[in-house]
Structure formats: structure tokens, C-alpha cells
Amino acid sequence: MTDVAAPTGRIGDTILRHWREAVPNDRLAHLVKDATRGLTRALQARLAAQSVSFGHWVFLRILWEADGVTQRQLSAQAGLMEPTTYSALTAMEKLGYVERRKLPHSRKNVYVFLTPRGRALKAKLVPMAEEVNEVAIRGVPPEDVAATRRTLLTMIENLARDEAALDQGGNQKDA
Amino acid sequence: MTDVAAPTGRIGDTILRHWREAVPNDRLAHLVKDATRGLTRALQARLAAQSVSFGHWVFLRILWEADGVTQRQLSAQAGLMEPTTYSALTAMEKLGYVERRKLPHSRKNVYVFLTPRGRALKAKLVPMAEEVNEVAIRGVPPEDVAATRRTLLTMIENLARDEAALDQGGNQKDA
DNA sequence: CGAAAATGTTTAGACCTCTAAGAATAATCT
DNA sequence: AGATTATTCTTAGAGGTCTAAACATTTTCG
Numbered sequence: 001m002t003d004v005a006a007p008t009g010r011i012g013d014t015i016l017r018h019w020r021e022a023v024p025n026d027r028l029a030h031l032v033k034d035a036t037r038g039l040t041r042a043l044q045a046r047l048a049a050q051s052v053s054f055g056h057w058v059f060l061r062i063l064w065e066a067d068g069v070t071q072r073q074l075s076a077q078a079g080l081m082e083p084t085t086y087s088a089l090t091a092m093e094k095l096g097y098v099e100r101r102k103l104p105h106s107r108k109n110v111y112v113f114l115t116p117r118g119r120a121l122k123a124k125l126v127p128m129a130e131e132v133n134e135v136a137i138r139g140v141p142p143e144d145v146a147a148t149r150r151t152l153l154t155m156i157e158n159l160a161r162d163e164a165a166l167d168q169g170g171n172q173k174d175a
Numbered sequence: 176m177t178d179v180a181a182p183t184g185r186i187g188d189t190i191l192r193h194w195r196e197a198v199p200n201d202r203l204a205h206l207v208k209d210a211t212r213g214l215t216r217a218l219q220a221r222l223a224a225q226s227v228s229f230g231h232w233v234f235l236r237i238l239w240e241a242d243g244v245t246q247r248q249l250s251a252q253a254g255l256m257e258p259t260t261y262s263a264l265t266a267m268e269k270l271g272y273v274e275r276r277k278l279p280h281s282r283k284n285v286y287v288f289l290t291p292r293g294r295a296l297k298a299k300l301v302p303m304a305e306e307v308n309e310v311a312i313r314g315v316p317p318e319d320v321a322a323t324r325r326t327l328l329t330m331i332e333n334l335a336r337d338e339a340a341l342d343q344g345g346n347q348k349d350a
Numbered sequence: 351c352g353a354a355a356a357t358g359t360t361t362a363g364a365c366c367t368c369t370a371a372g373a374a375t376a377a378t379c380t
Numbered sequence: 381a382g383a384t385t386a387t388t389c390t391t392a393g394a395g396g397t398c399t400a401a402a403c404a405t406t407t408t409c410g
Binding site: 029038138143148149153154 | 210217313319327329341
């Protein structure tokens, strides 16, 4: 059970050579995407040793900080849509990591609590994430890391604004 | 047909506030991931106007540079696994963007060629990607962009090495 | 030559994510 | 109070990605 496969696919030399050679003028998006893939795979490979999937890690991380929140709050904090949260949490409940409870004051909301087992994972999993981060930025000057943080944050803000603008401007059913 | 939905989900203020406030010491991975999501959504929203899905864009971009390559080569260039390439290409063939042909000298390899229709998309789609890149880095000092490029490239290299090491060191079935 | 190994494509099945729409419950407003 | 609106969770269905394994076709080599 809980058959979490470690990824074994090759991020081939092909990709690395590709990036080292022609980095044209606006392939930043690709760099960002490939970096995400690398980070995800590295963490996934480590989490698999504890039979934890990447999708579950996302929610565990939030719950370790504060559990007893609703699924909707969890979705917002994770930046994921409700159905994603829903299916992850039902699976995690089946695995015994969390418990979903309705509290007396509302029959609509579902509150999510960690089980002791879910809470115990923190000690093993957090160091894995720290290791991945450490491996990833090995050899990168701190000021470059800082600049990267600034850049990514601005990008996220710019793109959120762009998305809001597209929704406003592009979706009028009628005037 | 070709019903490609533009994403409408909110990258809520919740996320932005989250990032602006506590950016702890090693949440770089999350920043990178959220940036990827933003970039993907922004491009997706624009591609949807031409009924092109994000998954197809990835391969079109490569084929505009050079078509007549095998699926395996395409996989390597896209950095994706063969089954992913396979299903994308069969879908794209159904849409009339590409043609998959076996050439006389080999009955094993499948060569992929753009149709005129697939080739024609370039004129509309490339400007969209450029726009997304432009929007994303708006207001970011060029030297920060350069540092970000360096950092991401190093991260990709570090993580590829890490993955190779894990495969070597972690997978021995027997001594 | 013919068996074994390597290569390339395809199928099967799983996970994570999304949008769209349904259902249940809570809040609001006349 | 009762009807309408809003919120939250759930279901349904799709896209895109992966691993594992089956299949087909070369290539290699005894």
C-alpha cells in the first residue's frame, strides 16, 4: 500500500547542454519551469522513502504550522483549488495522517486535524526539504539568491495582476 | 471542438501576502514553484484564445525550430518522458497540427512533421509568449534578471547531479 | 545466420491539478 | 418566517505528467 514511486526519469544532459548553450533572450519562463521540475523531483525522491507523496507534503507542511482549519482555508494557503485539496485530504485521511471533523457550530465546514502519526512525520520530512534547498543553491552566491528571491516575488505579483486584468477585461458576458 | 478552457482560479491575495510577510530562510522552492504556476497560467490564458493547450505549445515551439525529428528526440528536447510526448503528439495529429510518418529506412522510428496549419500558429503564438515574459519581469532590474538566470541554471545543474547521485547510490538491487 | 541486447513506440495505470456544476448549509434581507 | 444569496464541500470529467511494462524493430556478436 501507499505505493509512492520515486521518479527515475532522466533530466538528460540534453537539457543541461541546451541551457548552457543557447539561452536566448526570453527563455526565463523555461528556466523557472525546469528548476521547479528539478526541485520537485528531488523532494519527491526523498519523500518516497517515507511513502509520502509530494501532494501530501504540501498540506502537511501547512498543517504542522496550524491545524484545525477548514478545507477552504487550506486551499487558500496552499494556493490550490478546492477539489485538489479535497482529494488530497480524503486520501490523507485514509492513510491516517489527518482527521476531518465537523464541529458543532457548523455542519458545513470541515475542519482538518493532524493525527499523531501525521504530526510525527514532520521530524523526518522537514530535514529532507531543507536538504533539497541546500543542494539546489550550492555554489550560488548569497547575493544572487537574494536577487532571485526579489525577482521571483515580483514576477508572481506581476502575473497575479495580469491574471486579474485578463479576468476583468476579457470576460464580460455583457456590458 | 478543441475546447481549451482558460483558467479562472484566483491566485489569491492570500498567497501574495504570504510571500511578502514571512519569507523564511528556505522557501526558495516555493517561490520558484509559484512563479512557474503564474507563468503557466498567464500563457495558458492567452493560448486558449487560439484553442491551443499548454501541453501542445511545448512541442510546437520545438518543431518550429526543426521538424522531422523522432518522438524520442522530441521527448529529450522537451525534457519530458516518451508517453507524455506520445499522447501530446497523437492529440496534435488529430487536431491537424502535425503529421507522424514512418520513413522508408526505418519502420521503428516515428518522424514528426508540422502541417502548414501547425506552422502557421507560430506567428500568433510566439508574440503571446513574449508578452508573458515581458509582463512577468516588468519592473525588475536587468541585473536581477541576470542573477536569476544564473541562479536557476546552477540550481538545475545541481539538482540534475543530485538526481544522478541518488540513482547511483540509492538503487542497488544487490551489491 | 540466429540469439541476445539495445532502441523506440505504445499501452496501462497512477497522481496531481484544474474547471464546471451539483448539493448542503448558513447568512441576509424583505 | 421565508425566499434569495453566499459559502463550503463534493462530484464529474478532463489535461498533463510520470513509472512500469509490453511490443516492435534494429543492431550486435558469437
